Amino acid sequence: MTKIVVIGAGYAGVLATKKLEKKLRKKKLLGSCEITIIDKHPYHTMLTELHEVAACRVGEESIKMDLKKIFAERKVNVVLDTVTGVDFNSNTVEGKNGSYDYDYLVVAAGSKPTYFGVEGAEEYSYKLWSYDDAVKLRDRIHECFRLAADETDINKKRELLSFYVVGAGFTGVEMVGELAEYTPILCKRFGIDRGDVTIVDVDGLSRPVPILPEKLSNKVDRRLRKMGVDVVMNASVVGVGENFIKLKKGDEVSEHVAGTVIWTAGIESSEITSKIAQEVKSGGRGRIEVDEFLRSVDHENVFVIGDNMLYTAPGQERPVPQMVENAEHSAATVARNIMVDITGEGEKESYNPKFHGVMVCVGGRYGVARGGMANHQINFASFFAMFAKHFINIIYFIQVMGWTKVFSYLMHEFFTIRNNRSFLGGHFSNKTPSFMMVPLRVWLGAVWVFEGVMKIVEGWLQKPMLEGFFGGANSWFDSLLGRVSPTAVDAVSAATTEVADAVASASTEVAAAAPAGTVIFDWNLGLFEMIFVSGTDLAKSTISDFAFKIQVPFVDWIVENIVLSSDAMTMFMQGLIVILQILIGLGLMAGCFTFLSAGVSLVLQAMFVTTTGLYLNTFWMIFAGLAVMFGGGRSIGLDYYLMPWLKSKWKKVKWARKWYLYND
Template identity: 35%
Template sequence: MAKTNIVVLGAGFAGVAATKKLAKHFKKNEDVLITLIDRHSYQTYMTELHEVAAGRVEPDAIQFDLQRLFNRNKNVDIVTDEVTHLDKENKVVTTVKSTFKYDYIILAMGGEPNTFNIPGVAEHGFTLWSWEDANTLRRHIKDTVETAAIEHDIEKRKAMLSFVVSGAGFTGVEMIGDLMEWKDRLAKDNKLDPEEFSFYLVEAAPIILGVVTEKESSKAERYLNKNGVKIIKGNGVANVTEDTVELSDGTKIPTHTLIWTAGVKANSDVEEYGIEKARAGRLVANKYMEAQGAENVYLAGDIVYYEEPDNDNTPVPQIVQSAEQTGHTAAKNIIASIEGTEKVAHKGKYDGFMISIGSRYGVAYLMEKIHLSGFIAMAVKHLINLFYFLTIGSVFYFVKYIHHEFFHIRDGRSIFRKHLSRYGNVLWNLPLRVFYGSMWLWEGLKKMFGLAGTTSWFGNDVTMPFSWLQDPASGASEAAEEVVHSVFGLNYVYGEEPMMVLDKMPGWFEKIMEFMVPNVEMALFMQKMMTLLEIAIGLALIFGLFTWLVSALTVGLVAMFSLTGMFYWVNMWFVPVAISLMNGSGRAFGLDYYVIPWISKKLSKWWYGDIKSIYEVGVNK
């Protein structure tokens, strides 16, 4: 049987969503092959471009390698190439290097900035619509500020340190928010006064953030004003030169940096595809996300023009939620067409909007009724971003996101400020790590050799105080126990008897232990294993090997010892010390410095294969 070839053009939110859905549905069908073609080998996390452009996170934070996203989807071929022609009659896609026949195709190439032909914007403005855009803008800002620091002409210097963002939608507000936050670092690195910087947010409409309610708009405006941003409303950009932005009313702002976020249109690559177009070059789709008048051609993402009946016949919005949903609709209807089932009409569902204004403040409007701002709004935005990685099945980028947004941050540019930063000096944990490891090692050696007057756990005596292991003939169970008054405390005090965490095992845990250690033979074996484990923990901590894992294990051991009635409150310091050592302490004069990167590299190669800048047909998964 001939294979059914599905081609997806574009690896943005829409293309990835559609490909994931198709791959999952046809994972057991060897007769269906999905080919994902994009000019890049990665998906760009478009909603966080402003974080790279304004120096908040490193550029790789928003690059999601396609091999890592689809490595376990054996029915997906990843191709890094640029489409040059679409032959709808013969169902052939032509790229720079190859051709691909298709039975079904999804066009999901996204959008691009719309300058509305305003003079000078294309020549002198900076857009924010790709990873390259973000990097170019980041370098420009740093270079411009460095040049301004040695500029003696006051007016030139002022223009260099003035930044204008045109467009007060999501992207514009988020961009200006991160820029104003970057100011202090830029000033410090270049020996400048932060007060010399000026920031302008220009909006042609009478309000900012028009997609949310007046409540969120007002809060955002107040926060921006409070942080020195000059907001100009009802007065758009009319002309741009190399060092000036002129507004509609004739106002001129001297600046070397105009960031254009005021419009979006469909990707210009689709202009030659011969598909009916609507405003801003968007392609007209029916309710099944089929391109108007094109057989087996489906549309998804920012290029789609479809008027939603349930939303006052307004076109689907050019936002992430809509991109994913149109991608899912297109995939569902390709599945229905292949399997002969009923197609489903697109129905947009938009759960809300979240806007970050810098790294520590945001506003959100959810479910058309919930208003959030500040820390909570930002926390919700991070949770939604993390949820996205779970929906596309990428634990790798789930963890990476946490690292970039909370741990690998500088200048406290996170909702947790500097409290979670990994850039602290772990050297100061070295004495604690060695001491803690020595304690575990000594405890293990005592048990092995019966040192310091203790009973060896390698002998024939059961030292575990479990009633079912005691010898009734010894009369031990009938011996009168001396009543000792124990005192709660977290450290030893002379003359006091320390208190156990639990004086006896809970009934449920006793049943578990009786199952695991039913007789003397097993008890003796467990004693030996526990002794060797303590020695291994001690050595691992001293030499800094697998420190995170070993520290987590010690927390588990403390919990177990406590439940068995064999642990004192005064030794509860074991837990906070173990947690403290989980901060990467093994990297300071420890083997983790060498071993963990080596293991990470080997595991990555085994799981993901070779990560490349260009993927071709038949890449080894």
């Protein structure tokens, strides 16, 4: 049995484990190989989103993913333990709760803040490098505003409301930006004057986020100042106390009141990595030196990835950066190289990452980025930078936890966003109470039931009628477009709410009106044609005279060669349409399987608009279907009881867990 042990469930560790398991499964080697991932937490944390929780833009549950859910139905042993050491002689990982033998070891234990020996920094400052850190900092910020609201001593009040963020790199800028964006909301909530709040971002750097081009750094600087942040560069922190911070600029040291100091000034390898680094060749801040295949230069069966690796790529002057994209790339390389060792097939891959850019958010509404291809990158800001940030996050979530996390992310970042703090504002946020949709849902359902019943009355279950249904509509449109003589329009049965029915049932009145009709536009776009007409003179038209159709050749072929291929098929399709309309209507009226009912409703409407067209006075059914589709049956409907029960059962289905086909 080949044993692979991964230390750490951060970005690199989780991805490496998933990729290894997938490769072993494809090679059918999981019976002879065992993968174990060890972490002291039962969840994977989105470290790049901690600032959003700390400043209360999203809920704390949004930044963590349960490891058991990530590796559900995969042959991965998830072990909750704190690793205390590694015995390279016996190939054993030592933990507080036990020992774990390995044939291959992957060190991906991540990092922790470094304080550079600054007096009082570790003791008196709040850090931002874990889920717990974010929650504690959020509670601290709220506590400061709550206490300040009742404080009568102006000096004490200003002390409580003074926030210093140490560090102007990625984490520091994103934290101070979130705090500055959240401050006016807190001031309004607690009745505090914004002028009493002090927010300072301080760093020994010459400009914020120096890894960015100077032009983008300047944009970040201006944005922070516009938000009320005092940006202090070229100043180092030399001391932190319970209610003060000491800054050194040049030869001058000054002390400032600071009720809350947030430390984001740098990182070093985690405790266990630093301990391992003492036994192997390593570099500054506990990073372990690796060869081109990401193996420790001292042990060929020990691989190091993510923040823990010290490696300079060919042609580069500096080691690879400690950022998420490096974690992703290194995880893939190590997964491949371990597989080559196990199977003896192929060649190991040298690590030569091509990074696609960096970006930084300044609050939830603004960001800057430099990205593109590895050798050709451009600068972009504001909407496009924020869009790129969310898109990249979604790509990562697809790799880690698929649909369930993507849906959760969209809910937290857009559909339930707090205080409109999104680059899209609150335009997509759920603000309309769902019970307000009940009358619309019931009425839409009643209309569908009516349509189905009327088709039964018209004889849809007794004789083939679809040929006239489709033919009458096509002839009517063709006559308006001048493609056939108006007298060729067939008279069919009485109109219903669908223009599909109304057009098909054109009768002598529609035929007589056809010559007076108006073509508003007829756009042939190759794959399909868009037609918008009125059945009468434009000046005399009402909304019930306007008809819209999308002519799709492929759909026409299906109708001609499948739907109308025989009387038996035609009767089957007619019966199916009638049954669907009645079932859709009953489902919507009862609020039962509302998502499915609304979805099928939209499918039928799409079918009508591409075969017979729709009058504008029935387009409301499309918009109503969209409106009630998500959660429309959770208020005064059976879905209120049915969906939670089904959800609890569905989450236990093995393949649903494996492919993350559920949401929390």
